[in-house]
Amino acid sequence: MNTAGEPPILEARNLVKTFPGQAGTRAVDDVSFTVGRGEALGLVGESGSGKSTTARCVAGLVRPDSGRVLIGGQDVTRARGRALRATRRRVQMVFQDPYSSLNPRMTVAELVGEGLYVHGIEPDRARRRDRTVQILETVGLGAEHLDRYPRSFSGGQRQRIAIARALAVGPDLLICDEPVASLDVSVQAQVLDLFCDLREKLGLALLFIAHDLAVVHHLCGRVAVMNSGRVVELGGREQVYTAPEHPYTRALLDAVPVPDPAAERARAGALRPVPAHHDPEETR
Amino acid sequence: MSAHPTQGSPLLDIRGLTVSYPTPQGPAQVVRGVDLAVAPGERVALVGESGSGKSVTARSVLRLDPDARTGGRILLEGEDVLEMTPREVRRVRGARAGLVFQDPLASLNPVKTVGWQITQPLRIRGVGRREARRRAVDLLGRLGVADPDRRFDDHPHQFSGGMRQRVVIAIAVIAEPRLLIADEPTTALDVRVQAQVLELMEDLARERGMAVLLITHDLGIVAGFARRVAVMRHGLIVEEADVDRLYASPSHPYTRSLLDAVPRIGDAPGRRLGAPVPATTEGEAL
Incomplete structure (x- = not known):
């Protein structure tokens, strides 16, 4: 976590975001959290809970109405120009859908090498290519993939390319917005294993947004639960999963299907009488 | 082929089903000899990953893909769906087998009221407007x-x-079919909504x-819903069991x-999830 004196890699303070046309409803409503160096924080919630908007505020893709985002102690909500760019380099993003997040007209070499070029990390073409190969190898790809286009890769491989692209500039923190939600279970398993490896090898911190509570349990030591734009619970993995304090967290956990027939049958009785016209999507 | 189901025969009996699609490179075979039976009132799950052929198998029961070249037999209440005329197939859809797709937005007509859509299976079978609405x-x-x-x-x-x-x-159940085919019915839904939709389907099935026949990639939802599970891979059923x-002792390594x-x-956080296979051959077709 927070080593003495060093600021956390990421701190979100009282973030608020409202979208036009939704007067009165705050997509993100006074959200605060920190991510320590090398730490993995999971952000869970249902669709519309504000978890993706929070991630986008932190990544600088959406400007919050108020509140601050500090990266390594630097306030990026106010920074401009070169200082902003240098800080931004420390935080990279991986999106859910590797079919739309990779430019179909760029080769793998261009996709992964772009950050190295833009940030002036490796201006020399040949050396940039070497560096790109090294990065590809950390995600389980290699030199033979350099000159191919995204279309010739499967979903899991595309997500590896997206991760390589994010890793290229040597970030301290990856923000991942549902990075395995669109993958098959066996491919999801491999990408989750890759995240575990990367954290171990590179000491990478993660802000991991997911709706799948089991995936977050697998990967994140700390968990924030969002509902209606607010963080309703924030705590260590053990506490949140075994002794949740907020009824919403409990409701979410109760609904997680368990791959165990006997446990599921036992649970079915407990869940049963569904109150008529109870729609969690409409009773927020 | 008998037009009348024999006593104790399965409601749905798929035998040696093959499905291929014409491509410029020649026919691509996606289902390569599937046998699967569903008894009346039984809840069966067909589990597999993308490209396994599970959805194609399900869609074949209602002959939804005009391009598909099929072989084998699909007996629904003793009658072979694959031998039916298009007119006969239309009588099967909705009345004898209903279908629920994954994406509710894509499977509903945006310009018609939901009431209109729900009553169609009854209206086209001659039920009066007022009765259908009721x-x-x-x-x-x-x-x-x-x-x-x-x-x-x-x-x-x-x-x-x-x-x-x-x-x-x-829409799928209004005409009271004896078989409901649900193709990834909860994949697009949040976990609490998913739990409710599964319960509703189960209650309705019991009543x-x-x-x-539940088609899914999610072994979590299968455990609570199905009594029997068939695991499909590369167009074949590799394992079928109670x-x-x-779940207790899968016999096939893929399962x-x-x-x-x-x-x-x-589980212990961070345990290895994937099989130790080289990353570049992740078991998916390129």
């Missing part, structure tokens, strides 16, 4: 839609994702003695790897 409103209420009489005249965009999926289920047996790949709350 039954549709009843069913919507039964499916947990609040104020069903008013919602009957709403359009799909006025419903949330979970409510839309209830509408899709209503009506309706059989359900749900308890399959085991699928079960191992699912992270579970309660």
Whole structure:
């Protein structure tokens, strides 16, 4: 976590975001959290809970109405120009859908090498290519993939390319917005294993947004639960999963299907009488 | 082929089903000899990953893909669906087998009211407008839609994702089919809504003695829903077993790897999920 004196890699303070046309409803409503160096924080919630908007505020893709985002102690909500760019380099993003997040007209070499070029990390073409190969190898790809286009890769491989692209500039923190939600279970398993490896090898911190509570349990030591734009619970993995304090967290956990027939049958009785016209999507 | 089901025969009996699609490179075979039976009132899950052929198998039962070249037999109440004329197949859809798709937004007509859509299976079979409406409103209420009489005249965009999926289920079951085929019915839904939709499907199946063939990649939802599970890969069923047996002691290595790949709350965090295969051959077709 927070080593003495060093600021956390990421701190979100009282973030608020409202979208036009939704007067009165705050997509993100006074959200605060920190991510320590090398730490993995999971952000869970249902669709519309504000978890993706929070991630986008932190990544600088959406400007919050108020509140601050500090990266390594630097306030990026106010920074401009070169200082902003240098800080931004420390935080990279991986999106859910590797079919739309990779430019179909760029080769793998261009996709992964772009950050190295833009940030002036490796201006020399040949050396940039070497560096790109090294990065590809950390995600389980290699030199033979350099000159191919995204279309010739499967979903899991595309997500590896997206991760390589994010890793290229040597970030301290990856923000991942549902990075395995669109993958098959066996491919999801491999990408989750890759995240575990990367954290171990590179000491990478993660802000991991997911709706799948089991995936977050697998990967994140700390968990924030969002509902209606607010963080309703924030705590260590053990506490949140075994002794949740907020009824919403409990409701979410109760609904997680368990791959165990006997446990599921036992649970079915407990869940049963569904109150008529109870729609969690409409009773927020 | 007998036109009358024999006593004790399965409701759905798929035998040696093959399906291929014409491509410029020649026919691509996606289902390569599937045998699967569903008894009346039984809940069976067909599990597999993308490209395994599970959806194609399900869609073949209602002959939904005009391009598909099929072989083998699909006996529904003793009659071979693959031998039917298009007119006969239309009589099967909805009345004898209903279908629920994954994406409720894509499977609903955006310019028609949900009521119109739910009553179609009855209307085309000659049920009067008033009676059809009465039954549709009843069913919507039964499916947990609040104020069903008013919602009957709403359009799909006025419903949330979970409510839309209830509408899709209503369309599939209003004509009281004996078999419901549900193709990834909860994949697009949040976990609490998913739990409710599965329960509704299960309750409805119990009440009506309706059989359900659930197509999914999610072994979590299968455990609570199905009594029997068939695991499909590369167009073939690699293992079929009672749900308890399959989860406790899967006999096929692929089934085991699928079960191992699912992270579970309660497991040691960070345990290896994937089989130790080279990263570049992740078992997916390129």
